[in-house]
Amino acid sequence: MHQIACHECDLIHDIPSMPNRAAAVCVRCGCVLFRAKTDSIDRTLAWTFAGLVLYAVAVSFPFLAMKNGPIANETGLLTGIEFLYRQGIIPLAALVLLTCVLIPLIQMLGLLYIFIPLKLNFRVKYAIPVFRLFKHIKPWSMMEIYMLGILVSIVKLGKMATIVPGLAVIAFGILIFVLNFALSAVDEHMVWEKLEGDL
Numbered sequence: 001m002h003q004i005a006c007h008e009c010d011l012i013h014d015i016p017s018m019p020n021r022a023a024a025v026c027v028r029c030g031c032v033l034f035r036a037k038t039d040s041i042d043r044t045l046a047w048t049f050a051g052l053v054l055y056a057v058a059v060s061f062p063f064l065a066m067k068n069g070p071i072a073n074e075t076g077l078l079t080g081i082e083f084l085y086r087q088g089i090i091p092l093a094a095l096v097l098l099t100c101v102l103i104p105l106i107q108m109l110g111l112l113y114i115f116i117p118l119k120l121n122f123r124v125k126y127a128i129p130v131f132r133l134f135k136h137i138k139p140w141s142m143m144e145i146y147m148l149g150i151l152v153s154i155v156k157l158g159k160m161a162t163i164v165p166g167l168a169v170i171a172f173g174i175l176i177f178v179l180n181f182a183l184s185a186v187d188e189h190m191v192w193e194k195l196e197g198d199l
């Protein structure tokens with residue numbers, strides 16, 4: 001049993017475990033409290049593993065190559081941040097590091113930490129605080145904005161030099177979608193019920 005408050009009228013409901021695709025509706029105002037998701041554990045894990053592979057490519061391969069005549073400069077996601085740091089733009093370097101490198105990684109590791117034990121039916125310590133943390137950092141992922149910044153700089157720098165998008169840019173772009181799929185596959189109600197219940 002798990003308690004949930006109606007988003008519209010704040011009425012508290014006790015919700016039992018629900019079959020796949022079933023929706024719980026508020027008894028007072030009729031708005032949908034939530035909908036149980038199909039194969040949430042498998043889908044979350046599959047998208048998260050795919051995300052980790054893309055992440056590994058995004059941090060280790062060149063992001064952009066800038067060609068100006070015979071001189072070619074390659075930049076990676078991490079070397080780009082280092083560059084900002086060395087230019088003295090430290091707050092921006094920290095922000096990019098946090099929102100584009102650390103938070104996506106923490107999110108994916110957090111999902112694995114919660115969902116692998118759920119899948120295999122065992123308990124891990126601190127699963128509840130980890131899931132709380134996971135929910136709190138969700139709005140802090142800003143990879144989309146970073147990607148937009150990169151696209152703008154490609155267009156702008158394109159006038160001065162030839163910009164060749166690297167493998168990492170493509171991986172990073174796909175990762176944004178894959179991570180969103182992983183996050184939307186999470187059935188929070190089911191997770192709370194399993195974490196707080198007897199499994």
Ligand SMILES: [Zn+2]
Nearest residue numbers: 006009026029
């Ligand atoms: Zn209601």
